[in-house]
Amino acid sequence: MSDSPPETQTAESLEASPRFAPAESRRDWLGLVAICSALGTFVVALIGALRLPMPSVFPESQSRMKLGKPDAFPLGSTTNLKEASVWIVREEDGGMYALSAVCTHLGCVAMREEDGSFLCPCHGSVFEADGAVVAGPAPGGLPWLELSVSADGQIVVDKTRTVAPGTRLMLETKPV
Amino acid sequence: MPDAPTKPPAQQDETRRERVGGEGRHERRAGDPGAIRDYTRNLLRAPRAIRDSIVRHGAPTSDRARSQTVTSNFFLHILSVRIHLHSLRFSTTLGLGVITMVLFIILVITGVLLMIYYKPDVNEAYNSMQDIMYVVPTGRFMRNIHRWSAHGMVACVILHMARVFYTSAYKKPREINWVLGMMLFVLTLFLSFTGYLLPWDQLAFWAITIGANIAQSPREITDALGITQSFDVGGAQKELLLGAHYVGQEALTRFYVLHCVVLPLATALVIALHFWRIRKDGGLARPAERIPATPPGERKAAGSSKTWGLMAVVPGKTPAVDKELANTVPAYPNALYAIAALSMLTVMVMLILGYFFDAPLTEMANPAVPENPAKAPWYFLGLQELVSYSAFAGGVGIPAIVVIGLALIPYLDREKEEPGRWFSGRDGRRVAIYTAIFTAVVTIVMLALTVRYGWLRNWYPDIPQIVITLFNPGTVLVAIFALWSVATVRRTQSTRYGAIALFTCFIIAFVIMTYFATVHRGPNWEFYWTTSDWPTH
Numbered sequence: 023m024s025d026s027p028p029e030t031q032t033a034e035s036l037e038a039s040p041r042f043a044p045a046e047s048r049r050d051w052l053g054l055v056a057i058c059s060a061l062g063t064f065v066v067a068l069i070g071a072l073r074l075p076m077p078s079v080f081p082e083s084q085s086r087m088k089l090g091k092p093d094a095f096p097l098g099s100t101t102n103l104k105e106a107s108v109w110i111v112r113e114e115d116g117g118m119y120a121l122s123a124v125c126t127h128l129g130c131v132a133m134r135e136e137d138g139s140f141l142c143p144c145h146g147s148v149f150e151a152d153g154a155v156v157a158g159p160a161p162g163g164l165p166w167l168e169l170s171v172s173a174d175g176q177i178v179v180d181k182t183r184t185v186a187p188g189t190r191l192m193l194e195t196k197p198v
Numbered sequence: 199m200p201d202a203p204t205k206p207p208a209q210q211d212e213t214r215r216e217r218v219g220g221e222g223r224h225e226r227r228a229g230d231p232g233a234i235r236d237y238t239r240n241l242l243r244a245p246r247a248i249r250d251s252i253v254r255h256g257a258p259t260s261d262r263a264r265s266q267t268v269t270s271n272f273f274l275h276i277l278s279v280r281i282h283l284h285s286l287r288f289s290t291t292l293g294l295g296v297i298t299m300v301l302f303i304i305l306v307i308t309g310v311l312l313m314i315y316y317k318p319d320v321n322e323a324y325n326s327m328q329d330i331m332y333v334v335p336t337g338r339f340m341r342n343i344h345r346w347s348a349h350g351m352v353a354c355v356i357l358h359m360a361r362v363f364y365t366s367a368y369k370k371p372r373e374i375n376w377v378l379g380m381m382l383f384v385l386t387l388f389l390s391f392t393g394y395l396l397p398w399d400q401l402a403f404w405a406i407t408i409g410a411n412i413a414q415s416p417r418e419i420t421d422a423l424g425i426t427q428s429f430d431v432g433g434a435q436k437e438l439l440l441g442a443h444y445v446g447q448e449a450l451t452r453f454y455v456l457h458c459v460v461l462p463l464a465t466a467l468v469i470a471l472h473f474w475r476i477r478k479d480g481g482l483a484r485p486a487e488r489i490p491a492t493p494p495g496e497r498k499a500a501g502s503s504k505t506w507g508l509m510a511v512v513p514g515k516t517p518a519v520d521k522e523l524a525n526t527v528p529a530y531p532n533a534l535y536a537i538a539a540l541s542m543l544t545v546m547v548m549l550i551l552g553y554f555f556d557a558p559l560t561e562m563a564n565p566a567v568p569e570n571p572a573k574a575p576w577y578f579l580g581l582q583e584l585v586s587y588s589a590f591a592g593g594v595g596i597p598a599i600v601v602i603g604l605a606l607i608p609y610l611d612r613e614k615e616e617p618g619r620w621f622s623g624r625d626g627r628r629v630a631i632y633t634a635i636f637t638a639v640v641t642i643v644m645l646a647l648t649v650r651y652g653w654l655r656n657w658y659p660d661i662p663q664i665v666i667t668l669f670n671p672g673t674v675l676v677a678i679f680a681l682w683s684v685a686t687v688r689r690t691q692s693t694r695y696g697a698i699a700l701f702t703c704f705i706i707a708f709v710i711m712t713y714f715a716t717v718h719r720g721p722n723w724e725f726y727w728t729t730s731d732w733p734t735h
Binding site for chain 2: 075105107
């Protein structure tokens with residue numbers, strides 16, 4: 023405790039005191055540069071860190087599936103590839119197409135009804151036999167997947183490649 | 199030091215000897231027993247010395263010592279030394295914040311215990327869950343408690359938000375704490391959502407499939423604009439979440455990391471900020487003093503005779519000493535007893551729920567066959583009802599509008615008002631009741647109409663997809679609620695009453711939607727009056 027009465031410091035007197043005098047402009051500028059470079063470093067580091075979780079290679083390397091010889095799909099048959107949620111339709115004229123049963127709404131697997139239409143159990147979207155959406159929240163029809171024939175004569179479906187609805191794989195029906 | 203304690207003579211003697219010993223280091227010669235004697239004495243007194251190095255004040259037997267305990271104990275310093283009687287009243291807070299915090303602690307403890315046996319691997323996860331349920335000692339019990347506490351935490355966060363809102367506790371200077379609370383609300387929902395996948399059962403797999411596709415639903419908008427090729431936000435979000443295009447090992451790993459590390463840490467950080475802001479904003483929002491101050495000579499006398507230390511520079515020219523001090527009591531033990539009682543009650547309820555009600559575990563995840571009906575947990579069912587009309591509006595658009603709208607409330611309603619009064623009085627209560635009735639009628643009519651007559655695609659089969667994407671029954675409800683709120687502002691000339699109208703709309707609609715989707719939605723998301731009407735095959 024000093025002998026002199028304690029100095030009452032109001033906000034105004036604090037501001038007026040030399041210790042709180044505004045800094046010189048050069049010092050301001052250097053401070054600004056320091057803060058900006060620190061922020062810049064953090065932002066670059068953050069972008070680098072955030073880049074990592076965005077995958078550039080996906081685990082599903084095998085999007086193409088061999089389904090066997092065309093004979094495995096008799097004329098006028100409908101085959102369900104359960105593992106892939108794909109329906110293979112072979113029509114009477116030999117034309118063939120693959121329909122993904124994954125609902126375009128939120129990814130549930132639509133179930134094929136007896137009349138050939140598809141019904142999604144999650145939110146009730148209804149699709150016709152050719153995949154066109156007729157009811158419910160689905161934003162689009164069931165996708166048609168690309169079919170091709172491999173070198174060894176097997177039918178190949180690619181789950182990641184869609185084709186325009188109506189694009190069928192025409193196979194020559196060999197007379198046996 | 200005016201109040202330096204006078205030490206008993208023995209202790210004074212000891213102090214002197216210590217000093218001599220300290221100097222004697224240089225003077226003593228080898229063989230002198232002094233240092234060994236000191237050493238022995240220090241060894242014998244070590245327990246007390248260790249205690250004194252941790253606790254730097256006397257036993258909490260006086261108000262002064264208890265105050266020192268509160269300020270110097272790390273775990274107690276979130277409390278102010280004295281607390282107003284109104285803050286302690288049950289009707290001020292309903293104890294919901296403390297209960298939520300206790301539930302979070304229970305979740306951390308039981309969660310760490312579950313991590314000891316759980317294996318985040320698609321082939322092992324389900325088996326390890328079965329181990330936890332049937333083999334691990336108390337495993338089933340801990341999992342049940344974890345699940346019930348998670349549900350309880352979501353419920354308490356929502357109720358706490360409603361309490362804070364209806365008692366005007368979001369007003370200046372507490373705006374930013376309301377926003378932090380909204381962040382905790384969202385974090386709690388994400389914690390629940392990420393925890394949902396881990397059991398790797400049917401329920402988990404399909405709920406996460408739906409959730410991840412909701413994250414992808416902005417693609418409906420970019421598709422409509424034809425820019426998905428170059429600007430695919432939805433796809434990027436789904437890839438970020440799942441690390442693949444389907445729910446598999448990558449997704450399980452990511453959800454495990456989010457659920458066990460990232461989100462709990464973020465939540466703990468925001469909780470710390472939330473508590474710190476309570477103190478910085480002047481303690482709990484409480485009703486202003488309306489009960490007459492205790493007559494002079496009673497409690498007041500004790501307060502005003504004391505000199506209160508100035509803990510920080512306060513605004514204004516004189517420190518606000520003794521303001522509303524009359525009706526305060528020491529936080530230790532009054533607030534501590536309240537917190538202890540709430541904690542005990544919460545733990546007790548969770549133990550009872552965990553003992554008697556098992557958390558479900560359906561069959562193992564089967565990517566080929568969806569669960570039917572695939573229902574999300576109750577707090578997401580209202581959203582699932584909206585999503586069943588269109589994914590983007592129901593799953594992204596409307597939730598974003600609601601969360602942003604709620605966060606903006608303290609910035610749009612800036613009427614000055616003492617906090618702590620439920621519904622801001624009788625008029626506000628009337629606004630809330632009218633709004634609740636209005637919302638109930640509008641929401642039920644809307645749901646009944648869609649159940650009876652379907653929605654846009656049933657009426658106009660060739661309607662453009664963008665209309666279906668944006669024009670959801672939820673969109674209509676949000677628009678009606680916004681109009682109702684604006685009408686209330688006009689009618690009452692008060693933004694506070696408008697805010698009450700808006701908040702009540704969302705709470706009531708949330709409750710009705712949740713009830714409707716829980717009880718009246720069955721297989722294929724069709725309407726059923728009761729579960730017993732569900733088709734049996």
